[in-house]
Amino acid sequence: MTDVTDAEAGSVTVPGPDTRIIVDNVTKRFTLRHSRSLKELVVWTLRRRRESLTNQFVALHDVSFHINDGETVALLGLNGSGKSTLLKLISGVMRTDDGKVLVRGNVAGLIEVGAGFHPDLTGRENVYLNGAILGMTEQQINDRFDDIVAFSEISEFIDTEVKFYSSGMFLRLAFSVAVHTEPDIFLVDEILAVGDEPFQKKCLARIRELKAAGHALVIVSHDLNMVADLCERGILLEQGKVIVDGPVDTAVAEMRSRF
Amino acid sequence: MTTVQTDEFVEPGRGAGLLDVLRRRYLVKLLVRKELRVRYQGSVLGLFWSYLKPAVQFVVFYFAIGVFLGLSRNIDDFAVYLFSGIVAINYFSEAFGNATRSIVGNGALVKKIYLPRELFPVSSLWVAMVHLFPQVLVLIAGALIAGWRPSIVQLGAGVLGFLVVTVFSLGLGLLFGAINVVFRDAENFVDLILMIATWISPVLYFWTMVTEAIGTGPLWWLYQANPLTAAVELFHYCFWFPATDETAPVLPHLGWIGLGALGLSALVMVLGQATFRHFDGQFAQEL
Numbered sequence: 001m002t003d004v005t006d007a008e009a010g011s012v013t014v015p016g017p018d019t020r021i022i023v024d025n026v027t028k029r030f031t032l033r034h035s036r037s038l039k040e041l042v043v044w045t046l047r048r049r050r051e052s053l054t055n056q057f058v059a060l061h062d063v064s065f066h067i068n069d070g071e072t073v074a075l076l077g078l079n080g081s082g083k084s085t086l087l088k089l090i091s092g093v094m095r096t097d098d099g100k101v102l103v104r105g106n107v108a109g110l111i112e113v114g115a116g117f118h119p120d121l122t123g124r125e126n127v128y129l130n131g132a133i134l135g136m137t138e139q140q141i142n143d144r145f146d147d148i149v150a151f152s153e154i155s156e157f158i159d160t161e162v163k164f165y166s167s168g169m170f171l172r173l174a175f176s177v178a179v180h181t182e183p184d185i186f187l188v189d190e191i192l193a194v195g196d197e198p199f200q201k202k203c204l205a206r207i208r209e210l211k212a213a214g215h216a217l218v219i220v221s222h223d224l225n226m227v228a229d230l231c232e233r234g235i236l237l238e239q240g241k242v243i244v245d246g247p248v249d250t251a252v253a254e255m256r257s258r259f
Numbered sequence: 260m261t262t263v264q265t266d267e268f269v270e271p272g273r274g275a276g277l278l279d280v281l282r283r284r285y286l287v288k289l290l291v292r293k294e295l296r297v298r299y300q301g302s303v304l305g306l307f308w309s310y311l312k313p314a315v316q317f318v319v320f321y322f323a324i325g326v327f328l329g330l331s332r333n334i335d336d337f338a339v340y341l342f343s344g345i346v347a348i349n350y351f352s353e354a355f356g357n358a359t360r361s362i363v364g365n366g367a368l369v370k371k372i373y374l375p376r377e378l379f380p381v382s383s384l385w386v387a388m389v390h391l392f393p394q395v396l397v398l399i400a401g402a403l404i405a406g407w408r409p410s411i412v413q414l415g416a417g418v419l420g421f422l423v424v425t426v427f428s429l430g431l432g433l434l435f436g437a438i439n440v441v442f443r444d445a446e447n448f449v450d451l452i453l454m455i456a457t458w459i460s461p462v463l464y465f466w467t468m469v470t471e472a473i474g475t476g477p478l479w480w481l482y483q484a485n486p487l488t489a490a491v492e493l494f495h496y497c498f499w500f501p502a503t504d505e506t507a508p509v510l511p512h513l514g515w516i517g518l519g520a521l522g523l524s525a526l527v528m529v530l531g532q533a534t535f536r537h538f539d540g541q542f543a544q545e546l
Contacts (some may be wrong), residue, residue, distance in 0.1 A: 013460070030544060053522060081475035090271060091372070091374065092272025092373035093370065093371065094272070102268050102270060103269060103270075103271050106267075115367060116370055120300045121293060121297075125296075128289060132283075132285055132289050133372060133374060136286050
């Protein structure tokens with residue numbers, strides 16, 4: 001086993017022993033294409049206005065940080081500041097244009113709870129399908145199935161098709177599957193608005209358990225009180241740039257004073 | 260004090276392509292089951308539709324081509340001949356057509372959770388196989404009634420034909436599935452290909468009719484280079500030929516043409532996988 005020195009690591013800053021996520025000088029641009037029809041393409045090209053068919057904007061601009069095991073990090077910022085894009089890059093759904101994202105271990109992304117649920121399948125079938133999508137093996141799902149159903153508190157409807165669920169029931173089951181995947185890195189995007197207050201408390205307790213077990217958590221939320229309570233570190237983004245990276249109270253205070 | 264090796268770190272979202280699919284067989288199985296459940300949800304006839312459609316297609320072609328155009332007089336056991344070709348083409352159409360639509364169709368998932376995206380075309384292929392199976396059973400039943408006594412080599416030809424269609428349709432499915440994300444024109448283009456697929460391989464007529472019309476020059480070579488021609492002829496050699504008195508002319512060098520078709524299909528699959536990986540990074544933002 002070789003130690004990593006500055007020289008070997010090159011542009012990547014040296015990861016510590018507990019580092020889980022490395023975000024290194026990451027830039028992400030989006031090209032918005034307004035239209036793709038051949039007719040419009042020809043017409044606009046002839047009028048020499050082809051460049052106005054697309055317009056680019058930079059969602060993330062030269063963002064760098066490390067996240068360690070057991071750290072709970074809140075990503076803060078207004079809509080469109082690049083929080084969700086950052087989560088998508090860490091989960092692998094999207095790729096960077098410049099810079100690098102590196103992760104160690106498996107990532108479970110809750111970019112949106114219930115992605116991968118199918119309304120025509122029963123709750124039970126969806127637990128298996130969604131569990132497998134989030135990276136669990138058949139054995140793991142079998143072992144945790146009872147816990148998942150118990151946590152969701154909808155056991156009497158587990159063999160009903162999900163399309164007959166209320167939105168609350170649906171989100172409970174989806175969240176329950178996700179928090180039982182036990183990933184090394186847990187990405188949460190605005191999902192703690194799930195269910196009624198007792199259920200929210202239960203979710204927060206479960207997230208604290210994951211944190212205590214040494215999992216790295218990255219949480220995107222607009223509920224500043226909740227994240228201040230749950231996370232110890234905050235990263236504030238504005239128009240794709242990191243404004244603050246420090247204790248969550250500092251980041252939340254800065255966010256409140258700015259906006 | 261422990262240290263960390265940078266090589267433990269991986270870039271998220273960069274999988275090993277089709278190899279990753281092998282590692283996640285359980286998920287493929289669940290995706291296939293979901294697809295079959297959802298497709299026949301709320302339908303009274305259910306899976307029976309997958310028998311009914313080829314049956315109707317068969318009857319129409321049998322009367323139009325076999326009886327009205329008189330091919331059943333020239334080709335022994337024309338029903339078996341016709342159906343073995345239809346089975347091969349149907350398998351190709353379903354696998355290729357659905358694989359092309361699979362990424363756009365699973366857009367909600369592709370945008371939100373990272374999975375090796377090859378999972379979706381592979382699941383489409385598997386669903387097509389599930390539909391192929393009962394058709395092959397019907398075909399074998401028909402062939403047995405006509406007096407089917409295949410040799411080992413003839414059965415091997417059937418397996419080779421199956422492999423050709425499988426590899427060819429997966430390769431094309433990966434290629435057009437990826438392109439379809441950026442240019443939805445791909446779907447329509449694929450429909451066009453599927454429309455002519457039945458006619459540019461010897462499904463509804465006998466291969467000697469082609470050489471009679473266009474000779475054995477470059478056009479004939481081009482005709483034979485179509486992997487579907489090889490697959491259909493391999494199916495004929497497996498299911499139809501042993502049911503006849505075995506006097507009909509077999510396509511010359513059928514074994515080599517079959518292996519060549521498999522090689523060409525493998526090449527298409529490499530090209531499809533490469534294209535798929537090229538576009539893979541853009542899927543989430545283009546959908």
